[in-house]
Amino acid sequence: MNTLQHSIVSRLPQGYQWSAGFAGSKVEPIPQNGLAGEDNLVGLKLLSHDGEKAWPVMYKLSQALNDIALECCVVECEGEPCLFVNQQDEFAATCRLKNFGVAIAEPFCELPR
Secondary structure (H helix, E strand, O other), rough: OOOOOOOOOOOOOOEEEEOOOOOOOOOOEOOOOOOOOOOOOOOOEEOOOOOOOOOOOOOOHHHHHHHHOOOOOEEEOOOEEEEEEEHHHHHHHHHHHOOOOOOEEEOOOOOOO
């Protein structure tokens, strides 16, 4: 069974950047007043798997992106494995994941009443 076809990811709500001296292994949220830069990262978190079961799935997602030369890293964030891609690669990354059958959860905007 292809575990990617049963995976659901969600974008983390804030932007991230690599922690100083820890590029590729540790991230930190960009402050609210921080400027958007070309090194900003977008994080994707699994909703369909958690705990130890999430790590192998995240590595498979990472491999799917690496296969098309998209740089990404699986890094622990808030106790869970998260997949981080450069902000400018977000749409290519989510398109690639959708092609593998991964569902991308989108936030709902409440309509005015």
